[in-house]
Structures are given as structure tokens and as C-alpha cells.
Amino acid sequence: MNQTAYKYAIPKAPLWSRVFASTPVSVLIYLFVVGVIVRAAYTGSQSMGYNWQWYRVPKYFYTFTDDGFQWGEIAIGLVKTLELSALAFLLAVVIGLVVALLRLSELLVGSAIAAVFLEIVRNMPLLVLLYLFYYVLGPIFDLDRFTASIICLGVYHGAMISEIFRAGINAIPAGQWEGAKSIGMTTSQSYRYIVLPQSIRFMLPPLTGEAVNMIKSSAIVSVIAVAELTTIGRNIISDTYMSFEIWFTIALVYLVVTLILSIGISYVERYYEVEK
Amino acid sequence: MTNKTPIIEAANLDKFYGKFQALKDISLSIQAGERVVICGPSGSGKSTLIRCINALEYHNAGKLVVDGIEVYEGSRQIRKLREQVGMVFQQFNLFPHLSVLENLTIGPIRVRKMNKSDAEKAARECLERVHIPEQAEKFPSQLSGGQQQRVAIARSLCMENRIMLFDEPTSALDPEMINEVLDVMVNLADTGITMVCVTHEMGFARKVADTMMFMDNGQIIETGTPEQFFTAPKTERCQAFLQQILVH
Numbered sequence: 002m003n004q005t006a007y008k009y010a011i012p013k014a015p016l017w018s019r020v021f022a023s024t025p026v027s028v029l030i031y032l033f034v035v036g037v038i039v040r041a042a043y044t045g046s047q048s049m050g051y052n053w054q055w056y057r058v059p060k061y062f063y064t065f066t067d068d069g070f071q072w073g074e075i076a077i078g079l080v081k082t083l084e085l086s087a088l089a090f091l092l093a094v095v096i097g098l099v100v101a102l103l104r105l106s107e108l109l110v111g112s113a114i115a116a117v118f119l120e121i122v123r124n125m126p127l128l129v130l131l132y133l134f135y136y137v138l139g140p141i142f143d144l145d146r147f148t149a150s151i152i153c154l155g156v157y158h159g160a161m162i163s164e165i166f167r168a169g170i171n172a173i174p175a176g177q178w179e180g181a182k183s184i185g186m187t188t189s190q191s192y193r194y195i196v197l198p199q200s201i202r203f204m205l206p207p208l209t210g211e212a213v214n215m216i217k218s219s220a221i222v223s224v225i226a227v228a229e230l231t232t233i234g235r236n237i238i239s240d241t242y243m244s245f246e247i248w249f250t251i252a253l254v255y256l257v258v259t260l261i262l263s264i265g266i267s268y269v270e271r272y273y274e275v276e277k
Numbered sequence: 278m279t280n281k282t283p284i285i286e287a288a289n290l291d292k293f294y295g296k297f298q299a300l301k302d303i304s305l306s307i308q309a310g311e312r313v314v315i316c317g318p319s320g321s322g323k324s325t326l327i328r329c330i331n332a333l334e335y336h337n338a339g340k341l342v343v344d345g346i347e348v349y350e351g352s353r354q355i356r357k358l359r360e361q362v363g364m365v366f367q368q369f370n371l372f373p374h375l376s377v378l379e380n381l382t383i384g385p386i387r388v389r390k391m392n393k394s395d396a397e398k399a400a401r402e403c404l405e406r407v408h409i410p411e412q413a414e415k416f417p418s419q420l421s422g423g424q425q426q427r428v429a430i431a432r433s434l435c436m437e438n439r440i441m442l443f444d445e446p447t448s449a450l451d452p453e454m455i456n457e458v459l460d461v462m463v464n465l466a467d468t469g470i471t472m473v474c475v476t477h478e479m480g481f482a483r484k485v486a487d488t489m490m491f492m493d494n495g496q497i498i499e500t501g502t503p504e505q506f507f508t509a510p511k512t513e514r515c516q517a518f519l520q521q522i523l524v525h
Contacts, residue, residue: 187356
């Protein structure tokens with residue numbers, strides 16, 4: 002007999018739980034669930050006599066005619082969505098950092114302003130905030146719909162991001178501050194060289210989530226007719242009545258963009274890991 | 278020890294945390310180059326006292342002057358003070374995102390505005406003095422506790438402080454690493470720097486201290502030379518404390 006025969010055998014989990022936990026069984030269950038959903042959707046649309054016209058969808062991405070290559074409406078809308086989200090995200094990061102630093106500052110006025118800003122923004126529906134910016138502040142400050150959208154999304158997500166920053170900064174142990182102070186650093190030097198570089202790894206995962214949220218909530222500006230992805234989708238449907246195909250397509254485009262973003266950031270996260 | 282003007286002078290310091298009084302009417306005077314060891318039971322205010330010297334905490338009453346600078350909350354000279362006063366913490370407080378060399382140079386470069394190559398040269402000399410020149414490129418998490426604490430001492434050395442404060446520098450270390458840190462501190466004591474050290478390492482205290490201070494309950498109960506302190510402590514409280522820690 003070999004040596005292991007003398008060792009105590011570790012008890013095994015019951016058979017049924019080992020079967021369910023195995024990879025092939027998991028995959029089978031997954032495929033079954035997805036299959037049921039797809040089939041239900043298909044038979045459902047069959048029974049209501051829906052006329053699928055997927056062949057008409059690609060031209061909304063691009064066309065290739067005698068005039069040459071041309072981007073379609075969905076592609077243009079996607080670029081607008083990305084532009085809107087990117088600008089609003091930049092603004093949100095700036096607002097978030099300022100609010101977080103105010104909140105953490107020892108100035109009573111600063112933390113009070115930050116707290117009031119946060120409570121107002123967080124306790125208001127995004128849609129109402131957008132109406133406020135477009136219909137109230139818009140005429141006062143002469144904002145066009147695109148600018149109003151950027152500012153609205155920037156303010157809303159800035160409030161969320163400030164909490165991410167605050168949590169990230171608070172996650173750094175007090176000893177790091179004391180170490181920085183003991184070598185004579187000012188508060189801003191301590192932030193810049195010691196605290197923020199270490200906070201980034203705490204902030205990146207929730208910041209990615211917020212960027213994804215930003216892209217998703219940018220769809221709301223379709224109510225003030227900014228020509229981004231969702232608005233384009235509505236326009237196409239009012240022309241063609243292909244609501245199933247177009248909404249599936251639009252949903253897929255959002256999904257692909259946010260997935261690419263998430264995967265990209267996971268590489269950046271690895272770069273900022275402290276243990277090297 | 279010559280009788281020059283004191284480099285650290287405290288008169289009637291009080292410190293409160295809420296209702297709890299951590300320091301009660303502390304007065305002391307430490308000369309330049311003097312080596313002071315403060316001991317006492319936990320919660321007696323030792324750490325609070327040396328953290329006040331470095332302005333990491335502020336006293337609530339009394340007067341504290343360190344290297345000619347009066348310490349009070351809101352003073353514009355606090356940074357200048359901290360540049361003169363180095364501190365070694367129980368938990369090391371190294372910067373985990375920076376290499377050992379960067380830990381040592383970030384102060385000289387960012388605070389003293391030294392150029393990078395000079396700072397690195399000085400940093401390598403400091404590492405030499407704490408006997409770990411070969412660890413310069415590593416990160417703190419790759420070092421043992423004793424090595425990390427020596428890096429922390431080197432970080433203070435690089436700032437060329439006139440005063441070094443040690444807040445229980447060996448209390449977080451495995452027993453076998455304590456001596457390598459104490460050796461470095463003994464060498465440091467010979468350089469004429471002013472040292473204020475909170476520690477329970479009585480062998481070290483006996484070897485380097487000019488003055489022993491015993492604290493209990495927020496007060497300095499006894500001050501004296503090591504010889505007098507260890508052989509004939511005046512107060513009962515101090516006798517009891519010494520018996521407790523020297524018996525084993």
C-alpha cells in the first residue's frame with residue numbers, strides 16, 4: 002500500500018452537492034435557463050404576430066453606398082453618448098474631489114457646505130434635477146441642452162463620487178498622516194504624495210461602477226432631446242415601428258460599452274496594487 | 278551634560294481627551310544632546326507627552342517650547358518645528374506605496390527641496406547607518422518588522438533632525454528583532470542628537486539614558502539619573518513598577 006493509506010481520509014461533501022457544484026452541471030443549468038427565456042420571448046412574439054426585421058438594423062450602424070462609407074445614426078448617437086458621459090465624468094470627478102476635500106477639511110463652513118450639497122443632490126430624483134437644470138437654470142444662465150445635461154450629470158454623479166473619494170481617503174490609516182506630518186509635510190503634500198496615491202486602489206473599483214452608472218444614466222437626457230443613443234433609438238422607432246429590434250440593439254450597445262470599460266479598468270487596478 | 282538653554286521646555290502642561298485628563302501639570306526641561314528615557318505603565322501619558330512635543334497632539338494648558346518654537350494649535354511654525362523633530366512610531370508608519378529609498382528621500386526632496394541625486398546619496402548613507410544598505414530598492418512589506426523599524430529610523434535620520442522622539446519603537450516587534458533596532462538606537466545616541474524615548478527596554482535605558490523619567494496617571498512622578506533610578510527609586514509607585522518589569 003502507498004503511504005496515504007495510513008492518513009485520515011477527509012470526509013466528502015454529499016453526492017448531490019458535489020454534482021451540482023461541478024462545472025459541466027453548472028453550465029448545463031445555465032444553458033437551460035437561458036434557453037427557456039429565449040424560447041419564451043420567441044414564442045411570445047410569434048403569438049402576437051410580430052414581424053421581425055433584423056435585416057433593416059445594420060444600416061443604422063453604417064452604410065456603404067456609391068457615395069462611400071457612412072456612419073449610421075446609432076453610431077453617431079453612441080459617439081454623442083460617450084462624449085456626454087466623458088465630459089460629465091470629468092466634471093463629476095472634479096466636483097467629487099472638491100466636495101470630498103471640503104467635507105474632510107477642518108473648516109466648519111467647508112464641511113457644512115459639502116454636507117448640504119450632498120443631501121440635496123442625493124435626495125432628489127435625477128429626472129427632477131435634469132428638469133431643474135434645463136428648464137430653470139437653463140434660461141437663467143443661457144445653457145443649451147447639451148451643456149445643461151453635462152452639468153446635471155456632473156453634479157449628480159459628483160455627489161456620488163465625493164463619497165467614494167471620502168471613503169478612499171478615510172481608508173488610509175491615521176499613522177500614514179502622522180508619518181507624513183512627522184517629516185514636515187503640509188496637509189496638501191501629505192494628500193498628494195502619501196494619501197491619494199494609496200487611496201486610488203480603494204477608489205478605482207467603485208469609480209468604475211460610477212462611470213458605468215454615468216453611461217447608463219446619460220440615457221435620461223433623451224427627455225430633453227439631446228441626440229444621444231437613446232434619443233436616436235426612439236427616433237428610429239417612430240420612423241420604422243421596429244421597437245423590438247431597436248431596443249434590443251440599443252441595450253446591446255450599452256452593454257458592450259460598459260463591459261469594455263469594466264474590463265479595461267481591471268487592468269488599471271492591477272497596476273495600482275500596492276504589493277509589488 | 279552642560280547647562281545650556283534647554284532645547285525642550287515644558288511648563289505646567291495639561292492635556293484632556295474629553296473629560297479624561299491624559300497629562301497633569303507636566304513640567305520638564307531637556308538640554309540639547311540629552312538622552313531621556315520615559316517609562317511607566319500603559320495609559321500613563323508617555324506617548325501623549327512625546328506626541329505633544331511633535332505637535333501631533335496639542336496640549337490644552339501650559340507652555341511648551343521646542344527648539345525655540347512655541348507649540349500651540351494654529352502656529353505657523355509647526356512645520357518648521359516638525360522639520361527639526363524626527364519621530365519613530367511603534368507601528369513604523371512607513372509609506373507602503375514607496376520603495377525604501379523613496380521613503381527616505383521623499384522628505385528631503387519634497388520638504389527640504391533637496392535635489393534627487395543628493396537626497397538618494399544621503400539616503401543610502403542613512404541606510405548604511407542602520408545596517409540595511411542592501412534593502413534600498415525593496416518595498417516596506419517585503420522587510421521584517423525589525424528592518425522596517427530601522428528604515429523608519431533612517432527616514433528620520435535623513436531629515437537631519439536635532440531631536441529624535443521614539444514612541445515605544447520595539448513594542449510591536451518579535452523578540453528576536455528587538456536587539457537589531459536597539460543596537461541602531463545605541464549608535465545613534467553616541468552622535469550627540471537629543472533623544473526622547475518612550476520604552477520598556479530597561480537594558481537600553483541603563484546603557485544610554487542621561488535621565489530617566491517615570492510617569493504614572495498623567496504625571497511625571499520621578500526624574501533622575503539611571504543609576505539612582507534603578508538602584509534607589511524614591512517613590513513607592515516607581516519601586517513597584519520596576520519590580521514588576523525587572524523581576525523576570
